[in-house]
Amino acid sequence: MAAVSRDSLPARHEPKPEIRPESARRSKKAVDEVRIPKQMMEVCRSASLLLGGPNIRRLGITSTLREEGRSSIALAMAVVQREDYGRVVALVDMDLENPTVARGHGLELWPGLAELARHEATSQEVLQPLSDGLLVVSAGALAASAARTMTDIVKDNTLGELEHHVDVIIADMPPLLGGGPGSAASRAFRDLLLVIRAGVTPVARIKEATEDLQVVPHVLLNDTRTSLPRWLRRLTGR
Amino acid sequence: MLRLLETFFRHRLLLLGPVALVIAGSIGWVVIQPPAYDSSVRMWVERQTLVPDPNSNPYLSPAQEQAAVLTELLSTKYFDSKVGKRSRLADSIRTGAAGSQDGMMTRVTQALARALGRAGSPAELSSSQVDDQVAAIISSRTIVIPTGPEVITLTFRAGSSDLAARVAQAIADQYLEETLANQRVQADAAVAFYTSQMKQSQADLSVADKAVDDYLLANPGQRGANAIPDARLVQLRRDDDAAHQRLQTVQDKLDQARLNRVALDQVGVNGLRVLDRAEAPTSPSSIRKVALEATGVGLVLATLIVVVGVLVLTWMDSTIRRPQEVEDILDLRPVGSVPRVG
Numbered sequence: 024m025a026a027v028s029r030d031s032l033p034a035r036h037e038p039k040p041e042i043r044p045e046s047a048r049r050s051k052k053a054v055d056e057v058r059i060p061k062q063m064m065e066v067c068r069s070a071s072l073l074l075g076g077p078n079i080r081r082l083g084i085t086s087t088l089r090e091e092g093r094s095s096i097a098l099a100m101a102v103v104q105r106e107d108y109g110r111v112v113a114l115v116d117m118d119l120e121n122p123t124v125a126r127g128h129g130l131e132l133w134p135g136l137a138e139l140a141r142h143e144a145t146s147q148e149v150l151q152p153l154s155d156g157l158l159v160v161s162a163g164a165l166a167a168s169a170a171r172t173m174t175d176i177v178k179d180n181t182l183g184e185l186e187h188h189v190d191v192i193i194a195d196m197p198p199l200l201g202g203g204p205g206s207a208a209s210r211a212f213r214d215l216l217l218v219i220r221a222g223v224t225p226v227a228r229i230k231e232a233t234e235d236l237q238v239v240p241h242v243l244l245n246d247t248r249t250s251l252p253r254w255l256r257r258l259t260g261r
Numbered sequence: 262m263l264r265l266l267e268t269f270f271r272h273r274l275l276l277l278g279p280v281a282l283v284i285a286g287s288i289g290w291v292v293i294q295p296p297a298y299d300s301s302v303r304m305w306v307e308r309q310t311l312v313p314d315p316n317s318n319p320y321l322s323p324a325q326e327q328a329a330v331l332t333e334l335l336s337t338k339y340f341d342s343k344v345g346k347r348s349r350l351a352d353s354i355r356t357g358a359a360g361s362q363d364g365m366m367t368r369v370t371q372a373l374a375r376a377l378g379r380a381g382s383p384a385e386l387s388s389s390q391v392d393d394q395v396a397a398i399i400s401s402r403t404i405v406i407p408t409g410p411e412v413i414t415l416t417f418r419a420g421s422s423d424l425a426a427r428v429a430q431a432i433a434d435q436y437l438e439e440t441l442a443n444q445r446v447q448a449d450a451a452v453a454f455y456t457s458q459m460k461q462s463q464a465d466l467s468v469a470d471k472a473v474d475d476y477l478l479a480n481p482g483q484r485g486a487n488a489i490p491d492a493r494l495v496q497l498r499r500d501d502d503a504a505h506q507r508l509q510t511v512q513d514k515l516d517q518a519r520l521n522r523v524a525l526d527q528v529g530v531n532g533l534r535v536l537d538r539a540e541a542p543t544s545p546s547s548i549r550k551v552a553l554e555a556t557g558v559g560l561v562l563a564t565l566i567v568v569v570g571v572l573v574l575t576w577m578d579s580t581i582r583r584p585q586e587v588e589d590i591l592d593l594r595p596v597g598s599v600p601r602v603g
Contacts, residue, residue: 060602070596225579242587244598250271
């Protein structure tokens with residue numbers, strides 16, 4: 024994947040020093056490439072095709088609980104959209120309570136989605152390049168509760184503003200259960216991809232999480248593993 | 262099926278751990294078993310011809326029939342206590358000498374119970390307790406097998422060769438005695454019954470004879486050889502003949518019953534006799550049987566643990582593991598599955 028020069032990006036909005044976390048003060052580093060396991064990329068490539076491929080405009084990646092691999096899948100789906108279809112992708116970190124995307128890639132923690140919702144930053148200011156054609160919108164700094172901020176984001180169609188600058192939005196959403204604004208965030212999407220960690224998430228919790236969704240999510244089973252020995256897999260054709 | 266297999270391989274250590282313990286337990290069980298001696302008696306059994314048995318089943322061989330009877334008797338405390346007294350097994354238990362025939366586990370359990378004050382010493386056992394132990398030992402260590410149509414092999418296992426031979430022979434002797442005694446009781450009852458019937462028939466005959474005589478005395482015209490008997494005399498003579506016939510029949514049956522009774526005092530007439538008497542074995546019996554039993558029990562237990570464990574673990578697993586389950590259980594559309602990385 025080609026590297027992106029930060030000089031070519033729009034000017035960054037500098038937040039007030041007193042509200043910036045310590046982690047944001049670290050030096051900016053260029054992201055040369057995004058490392059994603061090859062098998063995950065292949066599965067996400069197939070999944071992307073099933074979800075609409077180059078026709079996807081806005082895709083929310085969510086899960087029932089935390090630690091199901093949602094962020095990794097979201098990143099992989101974003102890379103697939105960029106690599107396979109050459110589209111400009113915005114990977115939006117909508118997990119306002121526990122943002123990981125920007126921190127994980129050494130990007131600025133704000134301005135982000137929260138600032139965009141509060142109109143304290145423009146779309147150009149919140150879009151940070153991760154690689155060529157792959158932009159990241161961090162969660163930003165919350166001025167109100169996560170639920171209130173998410174309601175504002177959905178109500179004001181904040182993601183719609185971003186859509187003017189990119190071809191597709193891939194959102195790393197909060198989990199649907201756990202008291203967070205996951206359910207509210209799902210209202211911003213017509214396409215939802217529910218990541219389920221195989222052998223971990225109880226069925227009852229998944230059903231509880233999906234029964235209130237306004238759209239029927241597609242499911243990506245993550246972290247699957249067969250415990251059958253190789254000879255038995257050959258025997259059973261698996 | 263695949264889900265069950267996956268559960269097994271996923272939890273193989275959890276499932277195979279108890280199996281390993283069971284196998285170790287089985288091996289340990291075989292190792293701690295004391296030497297055991299088997300002594301056998303072979304008995305000849307055949308259908309009684311001189312003294313017919315009304316309970317005989319024509320569809321079973323005599324050996325099968327008698328083996329079933331002997332097995333039934335072995336499960337009774339009445340029979341076992343008599344064998345215990347005859348073989349002096351009861352005395353051995355009372356004095357504690359029979360302890361050597363118990364397994365290691367039994368001895369350890371008994372020692373622990375004594376140490377905890379929950380069991381009396383052998384010397385303190387009441388006769389009822391002794392009988393209970395005798396019955397438990399005899400019924401659990403005796404094997405009766407019809408080894409041919411007319412041969413029963415009776416085997417008793419004990420901790421000493423002498424005791425094994427004594428008890429095996431005592432069982433055979435007691436069985437013969439019980440069978441004979443039973444048949445003698447039946448024969449005595451038959452003799453007593455037919456004897457009373459005989460007396461009754463003789464009395465009836467006397468009455469009939471006297472009636473004919475009295476009639477002829479009152480009617481001298483009927484005495485002549487050429488006299489035509491009247492209806493009354495004809496009837497009286499018929500009654501007399503019938504009384505004679507009844508007496509003869511009862512006499513025959515009484516003779517048969519007496520013959521049966523006398524025959525039962527003769528050796529072998531009841532169809533049972535000992536062919537090979539019990540002998541004290543010179544070497545302990547093979548450990549193969551105990552090993553086979555332990556292996557069988559171990560295998561059954563191990564299989565049970567694995568099957569039940571797999572079923573329970575599968576039933577308890579309420580998660581999604583395969584894309585197919587997304588459709589089947591959640592009614593949602595799967596778009597892929599990412600294998601575990603690393």
